[in-house]
Structure formats: C-alpha cells, structure tokens
Amino acid sequence: MRTKIGFFLVFIGLATSAFALESGAPPVLKPLTEQAQAAHLSAQFLIQYHYKTVPLGDELSEKILNRYIKSLDPEKFFFSQADIDVFNADKDKLDDGIYGEDLTIPFTIFNLYEQRVVERLNYARDLLKQNFDFSTKEDFPIVRDDEAWPKTEAESRDLWRKRVKNDWLRLKLAGNDDATIRKTLEKRYANSLSRAYKYKSEDVFQIFMNAYTNSIEPHTDYFGPTAASDFDISMRLSLVGIGAVLQEREEYTTIRELVAGGPAQLSGQLGVGDRIVGVAQGKDGEMVDVVGTPLPDVVKLIRGTKDTVVRLSIFPSDAGPDGKHREISLVRNTINLEKQAAKKTVLQVKNGDVTNKVGVITLPTFYEDFDARRRGDKDYRSASRDVSRLLTELKKEQVDSVIIDLRNNGGGSLPQAIELTGLFVGKGPVLQQRNHEGQIKVNGSDTRSAAWTGPLGVLINRGSASASEIFAAAIQDYGRGIIIGEPSFGKGTVQTVVNLDEEANNPKPEFGELKMTVAQFFRINGGTTQLRGVVPDISLPGFSDLENLGEASYDNALPWLQIKKADYKQLGDIKDLVPQVQTLHNERVTKDKDFQRLVEDAAELERRRKQKAISLNETERRNEREQQLSRIKAREKADGVTPLDAAFQEDGLQANERSLSADIASEKALKNAKDVLLEESAHILVDVTALTNGSSSTAGKAVKQ
Known part of the structure; x- marks a missing residue:
C-alpha cells in the first residue's frame, strides 16, 4: 500500500497489563525530520543501485516489520500475540511511511516495546519477594525464537516466572544464599530497567533502518552518524581521544584498560577500575555529570579534536562510598588501535x-x-x-x-x-x-x-x-x-559505503551512511x-x-x-x-592429549547448543552440574589442565556483575591458553x-x- 497521505498508527483494544509501573512510564520517543529524510534517501539508493533488485512495496514492508519486531524481541519475552496482531494490521504500510517520510509506525512500536520492558521487568522484581519451589518437575525454554508469542497475560507471567526461577537457581547452585540472590537479581533487573529509559530517537532509527536494509540482503546496513564514525575508526585503526578502553558497569563508565602511550596512561593519573563521573571540555568548560549516561554518549564527550583539552572527574577504584572525587586534565591525541x-x-x-x-x-x-x-x-x-x-x-x-x-x-x-x-x-x-x-x-x-x-x-x-x-x-x-x-x-558479496549527506549536499552529518551490496x-x-x-x-x-x-x-x-x-x-x-x-x-x-581435549570440549559445547530447554528441578540440575564437575576434576587430576568449557561451573552472574579484576584475569587466562589449533x-x-x-x-x- 503506497499513498501520498500521511498517517498515524493508533493502538486500540490492547490488553491492559496488571504489571506495576514502579519507575513510571518510559519516555515517548519521536522521529526526527532528518531521520525520515534519511530513510527516504536510503530507499532511493537501494532501489536503484543495490545488486539485488527489491522494490519497496507491500511484500518488503511485511518483511521489514517482521525483522524489526524480531530485532526488538528476538526470544519473545516482551510482546504478546495481541501486540503482534495490532502491528500486523499495518504490515503493508511501512513502505508508505518511508516514501512519505513518516516514521510513526516503527516509533510507535518501539514505544510500546519500552512499555512492555518496564512492565515485564517490574513483574520480575516483584517475583523476587516470594520463594520458589525447586522440587517441581518443569522446564524453562532457553531457545525461544521459534516459539509462539504468549497468547494471554497468564502465559507471559508464567514465562517470566520460569525465567526468574532459572536465574535464581543458577545462583543457588553456585552456593549463594537467598538474601544474596535477591540482592543480585534485584540489581540486575533494576539495571536492565534503567536502560529502558535511556533509549534515544537515534537508537530507534538505527534499529529500524537495519531491519529495512537487512530485509533486502544480509550485508546491507545503515550507519547513523555515530555508527558511521565507529565504522571509520575500525577501518583506519585510529581515533582521537585519551587512550582508554571504557566499560559500563553499574551506571558508571569504568576504565577497563589503558592504551600504552596514550594520554591517559602517560599522565599516571588514571588506573584500571577508576570511574568517570563527569566530563568537561577545555580548561574552563562546565563539568557534565555522566553517572547513568549510556556509554556511547560518554565516549562522544571524551573523544574530540587532536591537541584539545578534556577534563574528567574521577571516582577512584579504591575509594569507598564516601570517597572523594578528583579532577584530571588530559590533552587528546591520536590513538592507534594496535x-x-x-x-x-x-x-x-x-x-x-x-x-x-x-x-x-x-x-x-x-x-x-x-x-x-x-x-x-x-x-x-x-x-x-x-x-x-x-x-x-x-x-x-x-x-x-x-x-x-x-x-x-x-x-x-x-x-x-x-x-x-x-x-x-x-x-x-x-x-x-x-x-x-x-x-x-x-x-x-x-x-x-x-x-x-x-x-x-x-x-x-x-x-x-x-x-x-x-x-x-x-x-x-x-x-x-x-x-x-x-x-x-x-x-x-561486495559492499560500498554511500555517504548520504554528501549525496544530498547536506553540510551537516545528519543522514548517516549506507553500506550497500553492489x-x-x-x-x-x-x-x-x-x-x-x-x-x-x-x-x-x-x-x-x-x-x-x-x-x-x-x-x-x-x-x-x-x-x-x-x-x-x-x-x-x-x-x-x-x-x-x-x-x-x-x-x-x-x-x-591437548587436541583430544579440544575435540571433547567442542563436542560438549555442541551438545549444550542443541538443548532447547533446561530443567528447573534442583535435583536434576545438581546432578547435571556434578557430572560436569566430575569430568572437569578428572581432567585436572589427570594432567592439571582445566577444560575450555569449564565455565559450566558458572557462578550464575552476568559479565558486568563480576568484579573487574576477575574479568580481566579470565580474559588474560584465555589469551595465554595454549592455541592447540x-x-x-x-x-x-x-x-x-x-x-x-x-x-x-x-x-x-x-x-x-
């Protein structure tokens, strides 16, 4: 369906959720004018110059919608079948929106996605107040991409009950008590919840445009201004900044690594684990609080022009809750990504x-x-x-x-x-x-x-x-x-990169770039x-x-x-x-022996990949865990070597929940492991x-x- 008339997508009759919105409704995101223009301009290039000729019509519109929904909720944890039914009513209108420079539909879908994320995660937090019965025989589907969408609110709640129960059981099997488990999972879900409030219009547009480009062919991508900059950096192996690898950990931008010879390392004022809580430009610029700010936004503030000054407010890694911040000043330089x-x-x-x-x-x-x-x-x-x-x-x-x-x-x-x-x-x-x-x-x-x-x-x-x-x-x-x-x-296939701003004679970097198969x-x-x-x-x-x-x-x-x-x-x-x-x-x-161990580990990993569901019965899970531990201990006893898949002894934590020192030590051990192949x-x-x-x-x- 292609018309020249603008349109708005209205959600009517959606099932009312009983989930409590403890943190309030997430912000309603709207498309920017330049984003709608970039979508239309991209369509013109894709239709005329792409290696695979695919007209932008109703058939492609439906594919874009399906891919967009899948990119938001790949394992079907957030949307319900009722939501999908509403989306499908407009499956042949996305092409109209791109031609008419109206992105209401994808943004409306994303706003509902944010709402569902808040609802589901608040429900998950509520579940932590109760106890779980691990003696029952039930499974949790760990691979859900081919599963049906939850048809009712009860189905959705039960799915999340099993998800939280599995998170709890993993931590319990690692030896944690109930109080520690509640604290860990509360922090985990709260952090996930906070991310739902940090999405920006640029993020939504990037996701939608890649759903469009990938619906034509797998290696055609859209790069917004930020993504385009990152792509250029990856190709030339250099950037202008302070020479620090940063990581987001519990709302803080944390120093993960210092690049040898970079301004940060040469200054002697920064160390691994230090947290950046503020960024200011030049000698007199105002210090901007960056606690809770998404990492890409902090990176934008820290990068800049060569030989310019950036000031950082630092919360040292060894500082206690009441520790003092310190301010440092660095001169940006070219950093080679060796x-x-x-x-x-x-x-x-x-x-x-x-x-x-x-x-x-x-x-x-x-x-x-x-x-x-x-x-x-x-x-x-x-x-x-x-x-x-x-x-x-x-x-x-x-x-x-x-x-x-x-x-x-x-x-x-x-x-x-x-x-x-x-x-x-x-x-x-x-x-x-x-x-x-x-x-x-x-x-x-x-x-x-x-x-x-x-x-x-x-x-x-x-x-x-x-x-x-x-x-x-x-x-x-x-x-x-x-x-x-x-x-x-x-x-x-071969791709070329089209700078949409250059093609449109646009003086500002607003439209981004198109990596297109030619x-x-x-x-x-x-x-x-x-x-x-x-x-x-x-x-x-x-x-x-x-x-x-x-x-x-x-x-x-x-x-x-x-x-x-x-x-x-x-x-x-x-x-x-x-x-x-x-x-x-x-x-x-x-x-x-090393090669045979590798073959054994690869076979074990492949066996686990084929698992579609995992038991939520504690006895069954402990038995399985003990079998794996026995295998690991037998190998260690035989020749003092830990299997590559010994991560099955997992602690139930996610990557950003472990200590930074533990993460670095694990990475170093993997790097130093014998390369059998x-x-x-x-x-x-x-x-x-x-x-x-x-x-x-x-x-x-x-x-x-």
Whole structure:
C-alpha cells in the first residue's frame, strides 16, 4: 500500500497489563525530520543501485516489520500475540511511511516495546519477594525464537516466572544464599530497567533502518552518524581521544584498560577500575555529570579534536562510598588501535631431529586508512603494508614457512584483500566481480614479485568472511598454499559505503551512511564463496556453531553461482599431497592429549547448543552440574589442565556483575591458553614442506618457487 497521505498508527483494544509501573512510564520517543529524510534517501539508493533488485512495496514492508519486531524481541519475552496482531494490521504500510517520510509506525512500536520492558521487568522484581519451589518437575525454554508469542497475560507471567526461577537457581547452585540472590537479581533487573529509559530517537532509527536494509540482503546496513564514525575508526585503526578502553558497569563508565602511550596512561593519573563521573571540555568548560549516561554518549564527550583539552572527574577504584572525587586534565591525541593490527610470532616445530621455524602472522581485520591514502599520505596505514613489513622481519629471522591466521577475521577493505594476495602470488588476477547488470570485471594484483615465496598456510574458521575468503580462495586456486581449519563464513558479496549527506549536499552529518551490496565476487576458478565458503584442504575441529553461523543461516542470502574461470596460471598443486598430509595429521592428533581435549570440549559445547530447554528441578540440575564437575576434576587430576568449557561451573552472574579484576584475569587466562589449533596447523605446514621438498612434483616446485 503506497499513498501520498500521511498517517498515524493508533493502538486500540490492547490488553491492559496488571504489571506495576514502579519507575513510571518510559519516555515517548519521536522521529526526527532528518531521520525520515534519511530513510527516504536510503530507499532511493537501494532501489536503484543495490545488486539485488527489491522494490519497496507491500511484500518488503511485511518483511521489514517482521525483522524489526524480531530485532526488538528476538526470544519473545516482551510482546504478546495481541501486540503482534495490532502491528500486523499495518504490515503493508511501512513502505508508505518511508516514501512519505513518516516514521510513526516503527516509533510507535518501539514505544510500546519500552512499555512492555518496564512492565515485564517490574513483574520480575516483584517475583523476587516470594520463594520458589525447586522440587517441581518443569522446564524453562532457553531457545525461544521459534516459539509462539504468549497468547494471554497468564502465559507471559508464567514465562517470566520460569525465567526468574532459572536465574535464581543458577545462583543457588553456585552456593549463594537467598538474601544474596535477591540482592543480585534485584540489581540486575533494576539495571536492565534503567536502560529502558535511556533509549534515544537515534537508537530507534538505527534499529529500524537495519531491519529495512537487512530485509533486502544480509550485508546491507545503515550507519547513523555515530555508527558511521565507529565504522571509520575500525577501518583506519585510529581515533582521537585519551587512550582508554571504557566499560559500563553499574551506571558508571569504568576504565577497563589503558592504551600504552596514550594520554591517559602517560599522565599516571588514571588506573584500571577508576570511574568517570563527569566530563568537561577545555580548561574552563562546565563539568557534565555522566553517572547513568549510556556509554556511547560518554565516549562522544571524551573523544574530540587532536591537541584539545578534556577534563574528567574521577571516582577512584579504591575509594569507598564516601570517597572523594578528583579532577584530571588530559590533552587528546591520536590513538592507534594496535589490538586490531597485524602481529607476528614464531613457533618452533620439531619434525624428527629437525626443528622448523614457522612464522605466524595474525590478521584480525583488513583495515585501510582510506582518507590518508586519498590524501596521498605516503605512510598511510593498511593491512597489506603491515603484513609486508612483518614478512620482511620474519625473513630476517629465517623462518622456514609462514601461516596467515585469519580466524574470526570478518573482512574489511576489498583492495587490501587483493594487495595481500599479491604479497604471495605476485602479479595476477585475484577475484572476479559481477555487478547488478551482470557485467563481470577481473580484479588483480599489480605486485611485480611476491614478498614471500616459501611454504604457506592459511588458517580459517567460520568467522573468516568476505576479504578473508577472497584471500584464502585465491591462495587455494593458485595452489600457492594449504588451507587449514573450518569452512569459512560464505559471504561472497561486495559492499560500498554511500555517504548520504554528501549525496544530498547536506553540510551537516545528519543522514548517516549506507553500506550497500553492489556486486557478487567470484573466485578466479569461476566458483564463488557465497553460501559454501572456502572449504579447507585439512579440516580442524572448532567451537563455531556451523548451523547458525554463516551465510547459509540467512533466509535471504544470495544463491551460489558459477561463471567462467579467469585467465590465470596455477603456481602449484598440493592436491596430490593432501591425503598424505591428512594421514600424518590423523596419526599425530590421536596421540596429542591437548587436541583430544579440544575435540571433547567442542563436542560438549555442541551438545549444550542443541538443548532447547533446561530443567528447573534442583535435583536434576545438581546432578547435571556434578557430572560436569566430575569430568572437569578428572581432567585436572589427570594432567592439571582445566577444560575450555569449564565455565559450566558458572557462578550464575552476568559479565558486568563480576568484579573487574576477575574479568580481566579470565580474559588474560584465555589469551595465554595454549592455541592447540594453531600449533597443529604449524605441524601440518611442516608436513607439507617436508613432503614437497622430497618430491619432484609441481607442488614442490611451486612452494619453493
């Protein structure tokens, strides 16, 4: 339904809730004029230029509505069937609203969502005043996305009774008494409740626009001004600020980590655990109280222009309830996000009497400072430049082979994937692109000679997507190296970012940006990574949820296609070696206790994933817990190692409820844990090297070049 007449959505006859609104009604949020304009402008671009032509009409309107509702209440805890029925009465009107620049419907839905959140959480708090009977036989559905919406108020109340009962039981099993449990859960629900009062118009619009863009295709997204800024920071790996990682903990913005060399660390005036309670601009600006302020808003106040002053009011981590605040002054500077940059390590791998040095380059993302490159900055930051530098260092360290670790690398800059491939294959095609008109273009590397011509391995998992898959697929198609790990994500599409303000000649950053799919990429062998991903030559186990993570899990993903292969010459072919390498791998891991533990832990995690419900009977839960604890203790007794899934001994707390020191210690322990998969990958690469060196096949010649 498309009309030129504006409209308003009126809720009539909704079931009246008996829940007490102890904290009052949440604020009623309304769309801004520029948001309605941005929605209309986005629609014009999506209709004309998106790779997948989807008209904005009644059919898409219904999909947007369903996705929007699901994004607000994915497990169906807040809305009722009566609410959904009211929403569905307008399922064919969202397109009218976008064309007519009227966003009343999505904002009205969100306002009701906030109201339901307040009602349900206040009911949850009321439940804490009673006692629960844990001797009864009943289950709590922990996976509810396919469940029906509660049809009555009684159904909704019973669902929340079970949810609170489960929260209580988890804490009870961890050894807490009733008073502690009540205090912990009261604080938890109160904190959740407070967040319902902090949503802003920008948040609602961001959620709605992503429901719209994702209804067309999974990798098309809308970035509001704040999200656009964060995306730019992630690509250039730098920002202007004070150099502190912040975390929201119980209404306080808390220092989680200090960036080495940043203003905060160099000042010596801030420490981990300190809480920021006020922010002021310049030497004389008014101090703004930020207690209870959402973290993104505090971050906005702290970031700013290079060489400007920001003042912070600090409540020290060791201060008691009556402790004194102190004020500090910092000068903002450029902060490099080194945690997301390429890094190298060297592994020593024994193969008989010979020790091999395997260089490992870990690349978390394909980053590039687009603006600096556009300006002609000779020292602009990029993934391929950093990897090239690290390869030079590894050659000086005389490594025998190199692994590129792309696990959980979700992609990034397409040119960087091409340039990175060139470091290992030299000049030649890397991928093919097909645009929405069906035209095919071959993209290739102009690098004259490869930076590394020795043995190469690429380690991937389900989290390796997009640019990671372009690189891994090209290495595989050229026969340049061996691919190890899990099947990759399966994202075979190319996106471009459209600055809506620039397109509309709008001088202020109001409309945001549109990340839009404009092409599908294909391997140089003519296939595509779309849906199927890159299939490794040697498979390794992992902890990924292969069923629910990956392109194939999306209901509107583009199909797999095949086109003509590009004109390229293979540099080698390791296919004949794979069976031998697989045999050596199998023989080794059967004797490797660490690897077998990992297989066991992965199987246990997969078993738990398949659980749709959990018992609320204390005896049953204790028995299950004891079985897990016995397994953990048996392993610890046998070899002093705690299973990776020992978190089942959970304390019943959520992440922000644990002490900061405990969180940091846990993170450090995980970081320092033995990387079994990386070590086995190094052994696999050493096997490949040994086999090719002892062979006259093209594989040996290709690897050694």
